[in-house]
Amino acid sequence: MNARPPARTARPGLMSGLGSPFLLVLTGSGLLHTTLRSDVYLRYVKEGLRPYLVASGFLLAALGFAGLAVELVRRLRELPDDDTEGHDGYEDGHEDGHEDGHGHGHGHGHGGAAHVAWLLAAPALTLMFLAPPALGSYTASRDGAASGVEQSAYAELADAPVTPMALEEFIGRSVHAPKTLDGREVRLLGFVSAGKSPDTWYLNRLKLSCCAADARTLHVEMRGVKAPGNDTWVEVTGVWRAGHVPVEDPVPALEVGVLKPVGQPRNPYHDAPPADG
Template sequence: MHPALLVLLGGALLRITVGSEVYLRYVKEGLRPMVVATGAVLVLLGAVGLVREGRAWLRQPVLNHRREADGSYRVEPHAVHLEDEEDGHGHGHGHGAGPRVAFLLGAPALALLFFAPPALGSYTASRDGAAAAVEQADYQALRNGQLTPMSMREFIGRSLHDTGSLEGRQVVLTGFVSRGAGGADWHLNRLTVNCCAADARPLRVAVHGAADAPAADSWVQVTGRWRAGAVDARSPVPHLDVLSVTAVPTPRNPYADRAPELAS
């Protein structure tokens, strides 16, 4: 791979991690040190390669043109190319070893440097037909109160394994919007990842009762009541009768499924 491409890729990784949190759109928060280390190593290797190529270029032979007695010109090298000396067979190895298609890796690097793609959203959530399974957990008793903020995973888990805790309770969830299916007006979603965006799986709640569905990919905070009904444990999508919808900013880490914080 060309050294300049290594510098470009490493610089892109450092750009989204050092002094920036753009990397949270693509990988888990805990992977930041490894991404920083990878970017630094790529920049260092690329810089060393560029220095070596620069030295080799400076040692290229200077060609002298000498006119022969018959009027023709003869070209003679003034110095032996460094790579010729190392080869020992009278010819050097060409620069830029490796397939030229490797330069296509520069496209995503340039995108990260100048136009960082957004986090995954409604397209991914709608395309993946099966919602992420939620394992049973030991749920703590909920406090009495008018509103109960929950993470999406907890709400889905309780709708499967602890339905009594949701009856008659107003819950508050946060997620992004996608189009409805299966009788829902629209869906509230979160995407969770084990490592990076490539393995993202959706957590999905079917929402009913909103007069106008919010725009796709917009982040909202929804207050509603759980609608009793059977939920498939293999692809759980519980239903929520909405009471209010409030637009909220995109969270710092879009893949971290946390309970919303209510204003005091």
């Protein structure tokens, strides 16, 4: 009668048990890379959320390293037991064979789930090596009504040849205090998107409440100058074109006198006036 060799218990794969803590380390490292080593996080969230992102990055990385340490210590402690496996009697091996067969099938199920879990590494790697650009003309041109502006008491502008102004203030004044813009030359900063006709285009800024997912568009229609390419950041100097601007969809128009291409600002979602000079 031929004796069957003892069934060996399959050892866990190298990354079995290490995958989850490793993903925590990777995700924490991605957050820290975008907040401490660069300003990439500003493409996704408001600047005020940076301390929370940094704290989350350190916490995730610490939890991940702790999990890796615990798993490695556990494996080191199990090494002597692993060396004695396979030296049990043939009878034990024969008895375990059926159970191992079931265990093997069960292991495949967990292995499939583990492989799917590794897809979670993609967002962290994307943050570190292939960060998407900030939202731009595609979002602005597909947004519905322009973002409204709250009513405010706008004072008369200082007596200056040109007044740098945030896009939101310019829109607000055109709706709620149009007389303050009469005959005043202003300078605005934003990115370009195509208009409804070849003779017009829009200067835009995106306004965040919390993150890029809730971005709303501020539009000002540009007239008198040929449109640069979509997503080009420009400073425009011109005069407000008087006319009724509805509160529910405020899109004032500007007669452009001077247009100057500029680089994208550090924080593309912070609607600040262009710097003097």
